[in-house]
Amino acid sequence: MPRKPKKHSHSLRHRLVTFSPFARSKAMATRNRGATKVIEKPKLQNKDLATSSFNGFKNNGKDKTQQSGSSASSDDEEFEGDVQADFVFFDPKPSDFHGVKVLLQTYLDNLQWDLSGFVDLILGQPTVGTVVKIENDEDDAVYSVVSALNLGRYKDSKCVLELKDYLLKVCRDMDVKGKLKSLVGEHVQDVGLLVSQRVVNLPPQLLPPLYNGLFDEVEWATEDEPTEELQSSFRFKFYLIISKIYKHKSADQNGGTVKNGEETLIYNRPEDEIFFMLSSWSFSFPSHAQQVTANEMQLKNYRPMGLVMVVEASKISSFRKQLHSLIDE
Amino acid sequence: MATRLQYENNCEIGVFSKLTNAYCLVAIGGSENFYSTFEAELADVIPVVKTSIAGTRIIGRMCAGNKKGLLLPHNTTDQELQHLRNSLPDSVVVQRIEERLSALGNCISCNDHVALTHPDLDKETEELIADVLGVEVFRQTVAGNILVGSYCTFSNIGGLVHPHTSIEDLDELSTLLQVPLVAGTVNRGSDVIAAGLTVNDWTAFCGSDTTATELSVIESVFKLREAKPSALVDEMRKSLIDTYV
Numbered sequence: 023m024p025r026k027p028k029k030h031s032h033s034l035r036h037r038l039v040t041f042s043p044f045a046r047s048k049a050m051a052t053r054n055r056g057a058t059k060v061i062e063k064p065k066l067q068n069k070d071l072a073t074s075s076f077n078g079f080k081n082n083g084k085d086k087t088q089q090s091g092s093s094a095s096s097d098d099e100e101f102e103g104d105v106q107a108d109f110v111f112f113d114p115k116p117s118d119f120h121g122v123k124v125l126l127q128t129y130l131d132n133l134q135w136d137l138s139g140f141v142d143l144i145l146g147q148p149t150v151g152t153v154v155k156i157e158n159d160e161d162d163a164v165y166s167v168v169s170a171l172n173l174g175r176y177k178d179s180k181c182v183l184e185l186k187d188y189l190l191k192v193c194r195d196m197d198v199k200g201k202l203k204s205l206v207g208e209h210v211q212d213v214g215l216l217v218s219q220r221v222v223n224l225p226p227q228l229l230p231p232l233y234n235g236l237f238d239e240v241e242w243a244t245e246d247e248p249t250e251e252l253q254s255s256f257r258f259k260f261y262l263i264i265s266k267i268y269k270h271k272s273a274d275q276n277g278g279t280v281k282n283g284e285e286t287l288i289y290n291r292p293e294d295e296i297f298f299m300l301s302s303w304s305f306s307f308p309s310h311a312q313q314v315t316a317n318e319m320q321l322k323n324y325r326p327m328g329l330v331m332v333v334e335a336s337k338i339s340s341f342r343k344q345l346h347s348l349i350d351e
Numbered sequence: 352m353a354t355r356l357q358y359e360n361n362c363e364i365g366v367f368s369k370l371t372n373a374y375c376l377v378a379i380g381g382s383e384n385f386y387s388t389f390e391a392e393l394a395d396v397i398p399v400v401k402t403s404i405a406g407t408r409i410i411g412r413m414c415a416g417n418k419k420g421l422l423l424p425h426n427t428t429d430q431e432l433q434h435l436r437n438s439l440p441d442s443v444v445v446q447r448i449e450e451r452l453s454a455l456g457n458c459i460s461c462n463d464h465v466a467l468t469h470p471d472l473d474k475e476t477e478e479l480i481a482d483v484l485g486v487e488v489f490r491q492t493v494a495g496n497i498l499v500g501s502y503c504t505f506s507n508i509g510g511l512v513h514p515h516t517s518i519e520d521l522d523e524l525s526t527l528l529q530v531p532l533v534a535g536t537v538n539r540g541s542d543v544i545a546a547g548l549t550v551n552d553w554t555a556f557c558g559s560d561t562t563a564t565e566l567s568v569i570e571s572v573f574k575l576r577e578a579k580p581s582a583l584v585d586e587m588r589k590s591l592i593d594t595y596v
Binding site for chain 1: 357359360362382384539541559560
C-alpha cells in the first residue's frame with residue numbers, strides 16, 4: 023500500500039550558515055531573487071513579501087545576517103534574515119536519480135565505482151528509504167537521502183562487490199579486519215548498509231523524524247513485504263555506516279590525546295557521534311577526496327578521514343532517544 | 352562510434368573536455384583512464400592536450416572552438432595560453448578575449464561553419480568569433496534558454512538540442528545551421544546536452560550514464576555508425592553527375 027508523502031513543515035528561524043558551494047549558490051539565488059523583488063516593488067507591505075513565495079523560499083528581511091566568507095556579488099545588499107522552507111519527505115523513485123547521485127558522489131572517497139548502479143539500488147527500494155525535497159521546488163532538487171540496504175540481498179551486484187572490496191582494502195586495523203571480513207562474508211544477510219547523505223546545511227531539526235521514519239519503515243517492511251524472503255531481509259542484526267570525520271593531526275603520535283584541549287575527533291554530522299558511542303567496532307582511514315570546508319582556519323590541524331562503524335540493531339532505540347535529546351537541546 | 356566514459360565518477364564529459372576536428376582538450380587532474388580513452392580514439396589523428404583554464408578543470412565550459420580557432424576567457428593565465436599555443440597545430444588560432452561572460456563554452460556553440468551565441472554577448476566578441484573561428488554568427492536561444500552553448504551541441508554533420516525544443520524552433524535552427532537536428536537527452540535524461548556529450552565529425556564521447564536509446568539517437572544524428580554506403584554517396588553527391596541530358 024503506497025504511503026502518502028509525510029509532511030514536515032518546519033517554520034525555521036534557522037540561520038543559513040552557508041559554507042558549501044552548493045548552499046552558497048542556493049542562498050545566492052534566493053538572495054538575488056529576494057533583492058530584485060524588493061527593488062522592483064518598493065510599495066509591497068512586509069506581509070505581502072512574506073506571503074509571496076517563489077520556489078518555496080520566503081524572505082522575511084527581518085535581521086541582517088552576515089554570510090560567512092561570501093562576497094561574490096556586486097550587490098551591496100546583505101543576505102537578509104531567515105529563509106522559510108517546507109521540507110517534504112518522499113519515497114525514493116527513479117526520477118530522483120540525478121539528485122541522489124550528486125549527494126553520493128564522495129560516498130566512497132575518490133574511488134571510481136559503479137555509483138549509478140548503487141543509486142539504482144536505493145531508488146529501487148521505495149518501501150525503505152526517504153528522499154527529502156522542498157515543497158513546490160521547480161528544480162525538484164534532492165536535499166537528503168537515507169536508506170537501508172541489505173548487503174546480502176544485493177551481494178551479487180557490481181556496486182556492492184566494489185564497495186566490499188574497497189572497505190576491505192582501506193581497513194588497516196588488523197583486529198577489526200577479521201570482524202569486517204566475517205561481517206561481509208558469512209553474516210552478510212544480517213547486515214544493513216545505512217546510507218545517509220545530505221546537503222551540509224540541512225536543518226538538524228529534520229534528523230529525528232528522518233531517522234525515525236527510516237527505522238520505522240524497516241520495521242514495517244519486516245511485516246509488509248510481499249515475500250517471506252524480502253521480509254527477513256529487513257531483519258537486520260547489524261547496521262554498517264560509512265561516514266566522514268576530522269581527526270587531529272597529532273592524535274596518532276601522542277597516543278590518542280591532544281594538547282590545548284582541542285578535540286581529537288570532529289564529526290561532520292551530529293548523529294555520527296552517537297553512532298560511534300554505540301558502535302560495536304569501527305575503523306577510520308585517511309581520505310583523499312577534495313574536501314570543501316568552511317572554517318579552513320579552525321580545521322587546519324585536522325585531517326579528513328573516513329569512518330566505518332558497525333552498530334547492533336538492538337542499539338537503535340537508544341540511538342533514537344539520544345538523537346532526539348541531542349537535537350532538541 | 353560513440354564512446355561512454357566517466358571523469359572521476361562524474362558523467363559530465365562535455366565539462367571536462369573539448370573536442371573539435373583539429374584537436375582535443377582534456378582537463379588535468381582526472382585519472383589516467385580518462386585521458387587514455389581519448390588518446391585511444393584520437394591519438395593518430397589529432398593532438399590530445401591536457402590543460403586547465405583559469406586554474407579550473409571545467410575547460411569544456413570555459414572555452415569555445417572549432418578546427419580554425421580557439422577562444423579563451425579573459426581569466427586564462429598566461430602560462431595556460433602559452434601552453435595551448437605551443438601544443439595546438441599552427442593552423443589553429445588561439446585567442447584570449449575580453450568578454451564579461453567568461454564561460455564561453457556555455458555561451459557559444461559552434462561547428463566549422465556556423466556559431467550560435469548567447470544573446471547578450473558583446474558586439475566585439477561577436478566580431479572576434481566570426482574572425483577567429485571563421486564562422487557565421489547567429490544570436491539565438493534554444494528552447495527559451497539563453498545559454499545556447501549548454502543546451503545544444505552540433506558538428507558539421509548533425510546536432511542535438513534540448514529535449515523541450517519545439518518543432519518550429521528545430522526547423523528554424525536547422526535552417527540556420529544547415530545540419531539535421533534532433534531534440535534529445537544525454538546521461539539518462541539530463542537536458543544539459545553539451546555538458547554530457549562532446550562530439551566532432553567522426554567520433555563522440557558521452558557520459559557512462561547515457562542509455563542505449565540515447566546513444567543510438569546520438570550515433571544516428573551525428574552519423575557515427577561506420578562506413579555505410581549511403582554516407583559516402585551523400586558526401587560525393589554534389590560532384591556526381593547522375594544523368595547526361
